[in-house]
Every structure is written in C-alpha cells, then in structure tokens.
Amino acid sequence: MEGLKRHSALLACLALFYLALLFPFVRYMKNRPVVERLGSLPTVETLKFISADQKLFIGSSLVMKVIIYFGGLAELEKNRIIIPPDYAAMSRMLHAAVKLDPYNIDAYYFSQAFLTWDAHQFKVANNLLIEGMKYRTWDWSLPFYVGFNSYYFLKDYDLAAQYYRKAAELSGSELHASLAGRFMQEAGRTDHAIAYLELMLKGTINPVVKRTFQLRLTAFRAVAQIERARDAFKLQHNRLPTSVNELLATGFLSTMPIDPYGGAFFIEPDGRVNTTSRFAEKLDGKTIQEGAERKR
C-alpha cells in the first residue's frame, strides 16, 4: 500500500513536470526557424534506397510537407507576420518528390504555382513540367502550364504555341486551341493571365493555394479594368493617359481599382499598367497594410 502511494505520488509529480514542460516545448516547436521546420533532405539516391517500396508515399509526403509549410506561412501572413518562403528548399523538395513519384500532379501543380510568379524560376519550372509530360502522357495541364510560362514570362511565342497545341490535342478544349493561335504576339497578356489563373483556381480545393490564386486573379482583373479604360482614353484623346488618376478624373474609370497586394496601380510611360506591389513582392519586416500606407 505504502509502495503504491509512493508510486502514485511520483507519477503525479512527473505528470506535473510534463505539463509544465509541455507548453514551453510546444511554443518552442511552433516558433522554430522556418528553414529548420522544412528540414534538409538526403540525396534523391539515398531517399530512393531507404524508401524501399514506399517511394510513392515518401514522394507524396515531401509534397505534403511543402504544402503545409507554405500554408503555415500564408496563415502567418494573414496575421500580418511576413516571412519570405524558402523557395530554394521548396523547389529541392518538389524536385525530389517527382524523382520518387514522377506522376504526382500535386508536385507539378504546386511548382508551377510558386516557381513562376514568386520565385521567378521560369526555366526550372518548364524543365520540371516537360519532364513530367513524359509520364503524365494524358494530362493536358502540364503542356498548358509550359505554354503559359513560355508565353507570359519567357516571351517565347513559338514555344508557347507549340505547347498550347499539345494541350489542345490532349484536352480537346477550344480555349487551348484558340490560345495556341492567338499567342504568336504579345497582345492580350492580361486576358491570357486571367484565363490561366481561372483555370488554376478551378484545379484546386486547397484553401491556401486557392487564396493565393484568388488574390492574383483579383489583381489582374483590376489591371484589365484599367487597361480597358486606358484603351478607351487613347481612342478618344489620341495619347496615353499619364496616370490612373487621369482616367478617374476624365470618367474612364468610375472607381479606383484596388490592388489586393496593397500596392498602388500606375501607368508606365509605354502605357503598360503596373503596381507598386509588383503583384507578389513583400515588404521586408513590414505588413502589407503598413507597406501600402508608407507608399501613400
């Protein structure tokens, strides 16, 4: 009886110690540096060896890890804490994932989502997608992404048309066929980006990725609105407007379009519509709103 009491007391003490330790421990784990949380990766050869017959599982786990990491950063961003994502580590993980599971569409889709607009690694994204096309021979989305990157970022219109044609063959979609024909020249970039973003948005149920695309789509719709007003202004005045405010003052725009990234739209001397937020750039150590206020 005495022994049982002693053991119970010891157990209660240990439980208390555990509880006392648990909360600081959880806090420490939550606040660990982001790079540490994304972790380092053994070489693909080592991964292939140790994963034995679980290669697809390990491949999917790597993709999940990147998605959860990115989602965590997006959550922080909503709370006005901005930590720049480690794009290099994300890219390494996704490249390793497709070596283990070359059919994994999540890896290609997510790579396309961040390697282009955010990391500016257009050729890296295209190479990954072209490699994926060797495996996912039925999937129109990979040539569609390559076509978009070639057109929009790399301005290689022949290559863009070639991949859009491939996407059209695979999907039988009128949209892809018309894109293949249209994008031999640079006209209609914003409309093209909107069409692309709408398709990307339809392709996911992940709320974080959905939100990212939604944000960009809102920004591009605002740009398209300003572009339409600019063209109407030019038609009437035979010159380009000097600013968005001029469009507003002359009635070509009824309201000032809002940049969801917190920037301010402006018209460049050659007539292109741009924004101070550059659509993706975050401001070091500042929240989006603070940054916008500073600019104003």
Add this chain to the structure above:
Amino acid sequence: MRIFYEITIKSIVRDRIFHGILFSSLLFLLIPSVAGLSMRQMTELSVNLSLSLISFILLLLAVFLGGTHVWKDLERRYTYSTLSLPVSRTTYLTGKFLGIAVFLLVAACIMGIVSAGIIQYSAVIYPPERPVVWPNLTVAIVCDAMKYMLVVAIAFLFSTIATSFFLPVFGTICVFLVGSASQQVYDYITSPATKDISFVSKQIATLVYYIVPNFSAFDFKVNAVYGIPINASGLLFVSAYFLVYLLAVLAVAAMIFEKREIV
C-alpha cells in the same frame, strides 16, 4: 505438414496478431482526411496511402513472424518434441511457412477490402480525373502479399542458421532494402553514365543483382494509383519469378535445417 500449418495459425491467433492488425487498420480511417490535403489528386493519394499502409503492415508481419517463429520454437525447445514425431524437418519448415504465408494473404485480403471501401469513399467525395482501376489495385495488393511471402522465406532461411532472433530480423530487413534497390543499382551501372566504374565492379554488382531477390518487380503501386495499364506478360514473369525464387529459398532453408544440430 497440415498439423504444423494449423499450429502456426493457432499460435499467430494466440499471440493476438489479428488484434494488432485490426488496431493498425484504424489508421485507414484517417486516410480520407489526409488525402484532403492534396491539391489535385485526392483519390490517388487515398490509393497511395492505403497501399503504403498495407505494405508497411505486411512488412512488419513478414519480418517479425518470419524472423521469430522458427527461432522461438528452437529457443523454447518445442522442436525437441515436435521433431521426435515421424515427420521430416522439411515438412515442419514447410508447414510453418505455409501457416505464415496464408496468414499474410488473409491479412492482405482483409486490409484490401477495408482500403477499397476507403478509396471508394474518397472517390465519392473527391471525384478523380481518371477513374480508379480496381483490377490494378487488386494486382498491387496480391503482388505485395507475394513479395512479403518471399520475405518470410528469407527470414526462415536466416532462422535455420541463426542462434538468436537478431540475424533473422535484421538480416531480413537488410535483404529487403537491398532487394528493393537492386533494380535501381543495376539500371545505373548499365547506363552510359557509368563509364568510369571499373569492369570488375560492374560484374560484381551484376552478380549481386542476379542473386538477391528483386523486390521492385512486385511493385505495382504506380499502376494502381494512376491507373496505368499493367503488362500481362510482365505479370506472368513476376509470378514465375516468385514461384521459382520462393521454392529455391525454401529448399536451401530446408537443406540447412536438415543438417542443423538441435541441442
């Protein structure tokens, strides 16, 4: 042989291995929620996770049942009374192997049925771009079970020479890892990228490739997850390879066990 087969099955049931499998099977229920994290391939991820879980549970069963059963009989001196009966040691070994092999097959079937339910549920919630190819899923599970039967046979081979359970368990894990990577190594050394590797090293690597079991041949997970057609002649090759390799390993194990001094 039948008596050893029945004893083995009874012993597995007595050890509450089935309870362990049922408990592990609860993990299947988490699969649809985890698959929801995917962006574009929720159902495919459900198939992937189900097959991975089945494979992992079968690996544990194969290594630990295969690696400890014969050793436990020797250690507890059950073999004294058993082998004094008018039966050969080969019959004893084969009966034991059959017991574990049938148990693995039953476990794979039960987990396969559970995972089919889970995958169907995922497919209803997240309709996939390409439909689930159920025959491919069946082939993947059956071939997985065949692979782990081969692992049990290798564990038996180690058990016939071992004096503790360390060799059967860790030896089997090592062979499993090497056998899973052997095709990759072979593909690498026969590729033009390896001009710098000496001829002798290549020959040794090729010899090892021929000797160790090729477990990657039994891996049809990609076909099941992404609905990629399975080559029928390839399936025949794998079945023939399984039979020949399994019988060869069991024959060597029986030969060694016949000669073993049991004290």
